[in-house]
Structures are given as C-alpha cells and as structure tokens.
Amino acid sequence: MRAAVLLGIVALALGGCASHVASIRKVPDQTPAADNAAAAANAAAFAEAAAAESGNDSAHEAHEARETHDASPLLTPADAPPMYTYDPWERLNRFTYRFNARFDEAIFLPVADTYRRAPRPMRAGVHNFFGNLTEVDSIINYTLQWRLKYGLRSLERLAINSTIGIGGLFDVATKLKLPGTPTGFATTLAKWGMHPGPYLVIPLLGPSTLRDGVGYLADYGVGYGINIANLYRGNVSWGLLVANGTDQRANIDFRYYSGGSPFEYETIRFLYVRRRLIEDEGLHTKEPVKKSEDEIPAGK
C-alpha cells in the first residue's frame, strides 16, 4: 500500500514537468465576474460591523447587544503584543520552513495541480468526505469549549451528511443553512487560556505554535482513537492521509515565496501569530487576553 502511494505521488509530481529553462504551470482559471459579485456581497455583509466600529461608543453598544450580561472593554493600542515574536527555536524553524517550501514546490504543489484536473464533483466529494470526518472532532471540542450551540450544529451536520449526504460525500447540511465551522483542540486549549507558546514550524503542515501543534496532534489522536470504520488504522489509512493532504493543499491559495521577499519567514511568523492572538481575543471577549509588556515578545 505504501509503495503504491509513493509511486502515485511521484507519477503525479512528474505530471507537470517541462524544460529546466522555462516551465509552465497551469493555475486555476480566474473568475472575475463571479469574484466581483462575491466581493460586493462580502462588503454588504460587513456593513454591520463597519457601523459598529464607526465610533468607540457604537462599537461598545454592539458588544452590549451581544453580551448583555457583561460588556467587554475594547482593546487599546497598549494591549497589542509587541512586534517581536517569541521564537526560541528559530534556527530549526527556519530549516523546517525551507524544507516545507522545497517540498511544496517539488511534490505537494505538482500533486495538487494534477489533482485539480479531476472533475469538480469528484473533488467536492473528497473535500466533503474529509470535512464530515472532522465533525466528530468539532463536536468534542465545541463541548470542551462549552460552546454547545456550535457543537449541536456539528452534530446535526454529521448526522445529516453521513446519512442523506451518503457517507459525507455531499454537504447537504450547508444547503440546509447549517454551515460547517470546524474547530479543534488548538482552539480548545486557547479557550482554556493557554498562551500560544513558542512559534513552531511543523514539517509539511507549516506555521504553528507549540500550543497549536499539540492541538493538531490531539485532533489526530482523537481520529486514531475513535477510528471510524477503521479508516485511521486500517490498510487504507496511508492512502487516506495522502488524499486528505492533497485535498487540503489544493484548497489553500498559498505559494511559498510568491512575494519574492527575503523576509518572508519573518512576515509569515508575524502574521500567523498575530492572527492567532486576535482569534484568541475573540474567544475571550470579557477582557483582553493579556496586558502586554514590551520586554516579552508576542506569544510568550
């Protein structure tokens, strides 16, 4: 099985090769008309939050409307973490980052490109199937986070998509206005108040923090422990892992070093950690996650 998977990867990777001087890589078609419509819809959906932010008072009111029992103070610039990021394993992380970039260029991306040529309904089926499997993890974690509304939604999604959606191949639940909002142990740990810890670049997966890395491991552990239909421990588990990775990569619009910048490692680290910290703020709306102290780099 493993040999077959490896052979498959090599074959897919070789699918897009050309001369070493110039190589041409087909990327997904652009859809300007549809993009424009989507952008307009997104802007409209955001109008409410825009109104909320138009002044501190009205933003405050928006909060009170949502959390009537306990208004949350707004963050001030002094609450922002410093620009430096806590990265004690920088040398190893940089090495891993470079490995990831090269692996992506040589194997991951060509495989994903080839995969994208498969018919859209088939890819959607694969994507939905893996999405459905993660609902189990989401149910557990929303419960642990005590966000039962979302946990119930995940449960409904799992029930509907596994049955009417034929084992998860069709995302019927989203059409019934139950959109998927996966969560995992990384978010649970954050909700429980754990700081992100040191920045960590995980082989193949990419930017993370110690906390998020532990979370991902726990997510996988749950899948492995429950082992639905023997998918995680049986003979097909390797193939599924590769298929899942390919599906994920094909759906992520990121290209290593597309900005050509020598400082990409710094920039990605900065953005990743700030994004996670802001998401943490969203989990703790009652008060800022932590008052900043200039000496302590973000994440520590």
Added chain:
Amino acid sequence: MASLPAKVPLSEINIELPWRLPLPGILWFDSKLRVWFSAQDRPAPLAIVISGTGSDGNTKTISVLRAALYGAGYHVLTMPSPTFPGFIVSASRTGVAGDLMQDGSDLYGAMQEIIAHLPRKVRVTDIDVLGYSLGGANAAIVKSIDATEHKLKIHRVVMINPPVSLFSSVGRLDRLFAATIGPGDRAVELLYRRLYAQLANLYRASDRLELDENFLYSAAAVTLKTDAEFSAAIAMTFRLQLVDMFFIGDLYAKTGVITDPAHPPKVGDSLEDIQRDLRAKPFADYFTRVFAPYYLMRRPDATSASLIAANRLDIITDTLRDDGDYYAQTSGNDLIINQRELAWLQDTLGSRIIVYDHGGHLGEVGDRQQVADMLDMLSGHWPRSAP
C-alpha cells in the same frame, strides 16, 4: 465596472534567464523569473502588462487589467515590476533596482526570453505594452528601446498613472510616511499597535469564528476611513517594498549599509533586526547609500544630479511627443505627480492622454470608462472622433 469575462485561463511561467547574477544563498527561492500568461485559443495580439513599484505580476490591479484585456481578445502576459525582489534577483543585470534605462533594458531582455518560450500553439499577431504606476514609465522606456533594437516590434503603449520624475515621486511617498506615520521604527510600531487593537475589536464584534481573508479585506475598508489613514497605508506599503529592494541592492552592490559584504547573512540566520533597521530608512537613504554609489562607480561621467535627471520620463520627451503610439491615462489628483508634471504630460502627449477628474492614484482602474478608453487606445481608436 466594465462587464467582465466569466473565466480567464491562467498559467504561471517560471523562466531562468541566462544573464542572472550569481545567486546569494539566502535568496535561493528567487532563481527564476515568474510571470503569468493567459492565452487565447486563436491568433491574437499580445498585451504585456508591467506591475507597479515592488509588486509581482499577479496583483489585484493586474487581475482587473487582465480580465479586461482578455475579455477584449488579447493574449495577456503580466510581469512583475523591475523593483520586485523576485525580478531583481532573477532578471536584473545589476541587482540595484530603480534606474529607468537599466530596468527597461532588463525588462526588454526578459520579455524576449519569455516570448521565445511561449507554448508553440500560441500565435501572436501584434505586441502592445501597458503598465501601471512605475510600470507605466517602464512600459514607455521598453518601447523606446525597442524602437532602436526592433526585436519585439512593440506597437502601442498605454501608461496608467505613470510617474514623471521617479525620485520626486518617491520623495513624496517618504514625506507622506513622515507625515502620516512618523519617523523611525517606533512610529511603525505605534501604527501596528493601533491597527492590531482595531482589528481585534472588529473581530470580537463580528461573531466570526475564524479570521480569514474576507474579514481582513472588509476590516481594511473600515479601518482606512480617512485620507490620513489611507495615506498611511500607501506609505507603509511602499516602505515595506523598499525594505526588500534596499536589502537586495545593498547585498549585490556590497555597499555595506545593512549587511557586511565580507560576511553576508547565511541561510538560517535571523533577518528580523535587519528588517527592523530597514523599516526606519527612507528612500533617500537607498539613493544616497546604495543606488548612487553603485551607479557613480560604473558611470564615470555621472553625478548625483545626473542620476536623478536620468530617472525622469522626459529623457524620452521627443519620442513621446512625436510617436503617435504612446498613450496615457491619469487623474488630476494622482498623488505621485504634481501639477507641473501633469501639465508636462498633457503638453507632450497632447490628445493621447486622458486625465480623469477623480480617482487619485489607480482609483479609476477597472471603471467602465477607464477600461473602454484603454482598449480604444490599444486598438488605435483614440482620440475618438466626435459622433
């Protein structure tokens, strides 16, 4: 907004150029030039689009222009700015970006190599070049080089919001930075803290479960409400692009401003402190400490003043005035040119320039009128005769 095609096919071309300088280890990822190509399935004219300062060949503005051009029946090739780090490393013959003629000649060479490597089934009937912002000036220079070398036989050029004097334009951006953000890295940190708090508050108010790209775009629209905030964003974006150009230029020219030429940074070294130092440095520093020393050493007759003069669009005044195939679109309130420069453009190009009364820098790109005018200019139906 002009009507847009439902689908635009797109390919990425990665090409190794024979004249590339030896690759510094820490820039290993920039060995090939990356451009984007959208092919028609029948013989068609080729429109080459050059990006603005520091940008790659696949920006939002490029996507808008690509959609309009492809929809009008052109093959579309989009290229990074010669000030884009990936271009400097893979395609520059000097490593020190920002010289109009040198950058133009690097671009011109790269275009020839790319066109020679296009898929054989692509049939090109004619070549036009467009560019926005600095890319507009690059486009004009490329055509003027082609007028003597005849290797591509470029037909028409449309400059969209071009600068006239490169260094006075960036000087304006330096002043904008000082006025809206403040001096030094401390000011950058304050700006960041303000943005962080705003974003976090917006996010907390928004009920979203994940901070995704859609959220960021919408948040940007909310955060950049006033002219001052918008100006700060423009100045900051420009400064971050300058950081890359400054670092690479200093590394190649061995001017020792930020990296020790005897001990350049190695793969695995942290570059955070370098990035921090460079964020505080204006373009003027790049000019006096990297650009001028490099070019003055190689051009014995040059002076600082002559280097500045060589980076003005008026080095090709006669061509712009006499050759009817150069066109321009700009707006009366574009912050990268002043009234005198605008008047010079109008005087030189005559009826071949259109000046919109609003839009600022690139604000009108993608508007129905701008697209219609651009396509008429490219097809030689400009100026439109009165109905």
